[in-house]
Amino acid sequence: MRAVQVSKIGGPEVLEVVDVVVPEPRDGETLIRMVYAPVAFNDYTERTDLFRHPGEPEKQTPFFLGTEGIGVIERINGDAHGMAVGQRVAFVLHGARSYAEYTVAPTERLIPLPDDMPDDAAGAALLSGMTAQMLLHQxxxxxxxxxxxxxxxxxxxxxxxxxxxxxxxxxxxxxxxxxxxxxxxxxxxxxxxxxxxxxxxxxxxxxxxxxxxxxxxxxxxxxxxxxxxxxxxxxxxxxxxxxxxxxxxxxxxxxxxxxxxxxxxxLLFFNFVETRDDLLAVAEDVIGAYRRGAIKPAIRTVLPLEEAPEAHRLLRTRGRGGKILLLAVDS
Structure with a gap:
């Protein structure tokens, strides 16, 4: 499968697509066939090792990138938490490795997507909308x-x-x-x-x-x-x-x-969704806001995995707002 790795700490040019083996889900994990990898600011901080303190060693490379993801369940190992193979899901995780055709994630951290929220809308509004929900309600x-x-x-x-x-x-x-x-x-x-x-x-x-x-x-x-x-x-x-x-x-x-x-x-996102119940409650509130028209997805551009460097250049340039989505499947 194709996946984007950070070859060394640096600018967008250090992102490269490599061929790797499809990962195997361990107990409590799910294999996900990726559709979109929304590009997050956290991906920029990982690529640049922004939070490295003086005197600390540079983050070891290469490593795979991606924090947010939209995809389809391929295989579940262990407790399915009410989900099933073929179900559309979203997730946000440190070290999610979502810039890829497949990834694995803890099953309990997956968010089922409703039929009336398309993949691109979920990529543009659900995960970022969860941060907005926390800010407005906490x-x-x-x-x-x-x-x-x-x-x-x-x-x-x-x-x-x-x-x-x-x-x-x-x-x-x-x-x-x-x-x-x-x-x-x-x-x-x-x-x-x-x-x-x-x-x-x-x-x-x-x-x-x-x-x-x-x-x-x-x-x-x-x-x-x-x-x-x-x-x-x-x-x-x-x-x-x-x-x-x-x-x-x-x-x-x-x-x-x-x-x-x-x-x-x-606010640190993960402090407010430590349990699955909290995670799903926040997500459901965002989905409700989407249905009411209180929030509207805005997409700046959709790019293939091979153009991850361009996606990261756009992330740090001004322009009309909207989420940058990496398309993990062949168009």
Whole structure:
């Protein structure tokens, strides 16, 4: 079978397709025939060994890549957890090796896909939508009149967040970095779209809230953007850090939280889906939002496995948002 491996730590060019043996599922695992491997930011961090601390050895290569997957069950070894051969499933796992024609995964971590959610829609919205679901439901109630800031709103998760929050009645403030995507983000239902390449985020939020600030801010960008995000928080506002597409977060002095009783929180996906029941509950909520039209899948492009380097180049370039999908089957 074909699979994409990281030949050495480096840029997109280190991704190469190799022929390997189809893996065998061990007890408690399922063999999956892959359809799509959605390209995730985590794949970029793995390829570049981004989180290696000074003094630590570089990650050993070669290794196979992929975190998210959409596919069909080929064989189950052990407890089927109510699933069957031929069933369509989704998964998100560290070390999933999903950039391949086949992979194996723990059966208990597989999410059955409903007939009314096509494979491409699941690849574009289900797994990223699960992050959006956690953000919208774990920190404070989001409803009519809640002032919500979403950074990176042209991105995959940002777009889902803005759309879902707006459907709940929230007043959404969405940031972008280009006028090219303003109309796309407005279409999510965001009340205000702020182009932070030319507008002052803090001043714009103050202007539209009469100086009150936002109730909660979801920052998937990080880096220098966080300083402004933090200043947009109103009294008892919560800033939730969940991504670093723009760089690592600066340190927060706890004393700066006091004057407005602000809070800082964070999200790591796997902490909220430690049990199968939790995993399926979050997924079902996302599927419900998809059925209601609260979230809409957006696909930037679909590429074959052989073009994984191009997929990773696109992942780090600005443009119209949407999920990048690697097609694991011959088109």
């Amino acid at each position: 920190y404070r109630p989001i409803g009519s009149g809640t002032r919500v800031l979403v950074t990176g709103a042209a991105g995959v998760i940002g777009r889902l967040l803005a759309s879902w929050a707006a459907s709940l009645g929230a007043e959404v403030f969405a940031t972008v970095t280009s006028q090219e995507v303003v109309d796309d983000v407005k279409a999510t239902g965001a009340a205000y779209v702020i182009d932070i390449s030319s507008e002052d985020l803090v001043e714009e939020v103050k202007r539209h809230t009469n100086g009150k600030g936002v109730d909660i801010a979801f920052d998937g960008v990080g880096g220098d953007t966080w300083r402004d995000v933090f200043e947009t928080l109103g009294v008892r506002g919560i800033g939730v850090a969940y991504g670093i597409t723009g760089g690592l977060y600066p340190l927060v002095d706890p004393l700066t939280l006091v004057d407005r009783s602000r809070s800082v929180a964070s």
